[in-house]
Amino acid sequence: xxxxxxxxxxxxxxxxxxxxxxxxxxxxxxxxxxxxxxxxxxxxxxxxxxxxxxxxxxxxxxxxxxxxxxxxxxxxxxxxxxxxxxxxxxxxxxxxxxxxxxxxxxxxxxxxxxxxxxxxxxxxxxxxxxxxxxxxxxxxxxxxxxxxxxxxxxxxxxxxxxxxxxxxxxxxxxxxxxxxxxxxxxxxxxxxxxxxxxxxxxxxxxxxxxxxxxxxxxxxxxxxxxxxxxxxxxxxxxxxxxxxxxxxxxxxxxxxxxxxxxxxxxxxxxxxxxxxxxxxxxxxxxxxxxxxxxxxxxxxxxxxxxxxxxxxxxxxxxxxxxxxxxxxxxxxxxxxx
Numbered sequence: 578x579x580x581x582x583x584x585x586x587x588x589x590x591x592x593x594x595x596x597x598x599x600x601x602x603x604x605x606x607x608x609x610x611x612x613x614x615x616x617x618x619x620x621x622x623x624x625x626x627x628x629x630x631x632x633x634x635x636x637x638x639x640x641x642x643x644x645x646x647x648x649x650x651x652x653x654x655x656x657x658x659x660x661x662x663x664x665x666x667x668x669x670x671x672x673x674x675x676x677x678x679x680x681x682x683x684x685x686x687x688x689x690x691x692x693x694x695x696x697x698x699x700x701x702x703x704x705x706x707x708x709x710x711x712x713x714x715x716x717x718x719x720x721x722x723x724x725x726x727x728x729x730x731x732x733x734x735x736x737x738x739x740x741x742x743x744x745x746x747x748x749x750x751x752x753x754x755x756x757x758x759x760x761x762x763x764x765x766x767x768x769x770x771x772x773x774x775x776x777x778x779x780x781x782x783x784x785x786x787x788x789x790x791x792x793x794x795x796x797x798x799x800x801x802x803x804x805x806x807x808x809x810x811x812x813x814x815x816x817x818x819x820x821x822x823x824x825x826x827x828x829x830x831x832x833x834x835x836x837x838x839x840x841x842x843x844x845x846x847x848x849x850x851x852x853x854x855x856x857x858x859x860x861x862x863x864x865x866x867x868x869x870x871x872x873x874x875x876x877x878x879x880x881x882x883x884x885x886x887x888x889x890x891x892x893x894x895x896x897x898x899x900x901x902x903x904x905x906x907x908x909x910x911x912x913x914x
Contacts, residue, residue, distance in 0.1 A: 614642060614674035617686075618728060619696040619709075619735040620650060621669045627707040628698055634673045636711040642675035644709060654726035665725055671696075672730060673709055686731050695719055695736045 625647060634642035651666045683689065692713060699710040711733070719736045737745065822828060 614676050616645065616672055616674050616730045617733050618670055618672040618730045619733045620665070620722075620724075621671060621698065621735050622664070622667075623698070623737060623741045625669050625671065625698065625707070627700070627705045628671070628709070632706070632708045634675060634709045634711065636680065638710075639679075641679045641711070642673050644671060644673045646670075646672040650726075657725060660725050663725070665722070671709065686733070690721060690734060691716065693719075694733065696733045697736045698738045700738075700740065 628644065628647065630644055630647060632644040633640050634644060648670055650668045650670050653670055654666075656662060656666055684692070693716040694711065695714045697710055697712075698707050700706075701708055714736055719734065721734050724732070
């Protein structure tokens with residue numbers, strides 16, 4: 578009976594310990610294990626060394642989920658009939674769960690992918706441990722690939738990690754260097770150096786250098802023989818005279834007179850529009866007076882022309898028949914006789 582009570586107490590303590598352990602786990606985990614997560618998957622073309630199940634998934638450094646499964650695409654998805662074994666079946670798939678409450682309000686997956694949301698592997702310090710980083714990239718540079726299989730979960734496209742990009746760039750540079758004709762370039766450089774040594778020794782370059790040295794010697798001798806100090810003194814004296822002339826009263830008076838003349842010219846220019854307007858008014862009045870005089874002279878000229886015509890007719894009549902013009906026509910004879 579006592580042994581049975583002891584077993585009962587031990588069992589109760591064990592159950593209580595298990596309940597407390599589960600409570601502590603739930604408390605420290607913040608209840609995350611009980612929350613619903615959305616599962617996504619991505620496909621990596623590089624090595625996933627250092628990325629394990631349970632690794633964090635971060636959006637710009639903020640934890641939003643964890644990796645749930647890692648495997649080979651060729652083992653997870655069967656190759657369809659007639660489809661070649663391409664690069665797609667050489668990739669590694671990574672499934673991860675994301676807590677929507679940790680993301681908050683966000684666009685749909687299609688809109689986010691269209692805007693450039695991508696996944697990539699990033700190293701966590703220098704420990705060799707990796708995690709999945711979510712961030713936005715250039716969608717034109719990293720387009721969404723076409724998949725020859727039907728994914729079991731929503732797909733988030735992946736982009737190469739920084740290490741993969743550096744490695745790819747280094748391999749590309751090595752390939753370019755391997756394609757260069759190094760031996761030919763070394764031979765050309767050696768020939769160039771030999772030609773340069775020959776030219777500086779007894780070639781055209783050496784002759785040009787000697788001619789240049791001789792010219793410099795002649796120039797130095799000419800400078801030493803010439804009265805350079807006297808020329809500088811005369812130049813200094815001329816500069817002093819010019820300064821005195823500029824500061825003298827004559828130039829100051831000329832500047833003042835020029836300023837006064839400019840002011841008078843400015844005033845004359847200001848009066849010029851009024852004078853031009855007055856001249857226009859005078860010409861307009863003269864034109865109107867001329868029109869009036871012409872209108873008054875026209876009838877007089879007409880009368881004068883008629884009078885002149887009458888006088889000309891009378892003169893012709895006097896010249897032809899003066900008596901008739903003076904005494905009139907003779908009387909008409911009486912036909913009754």
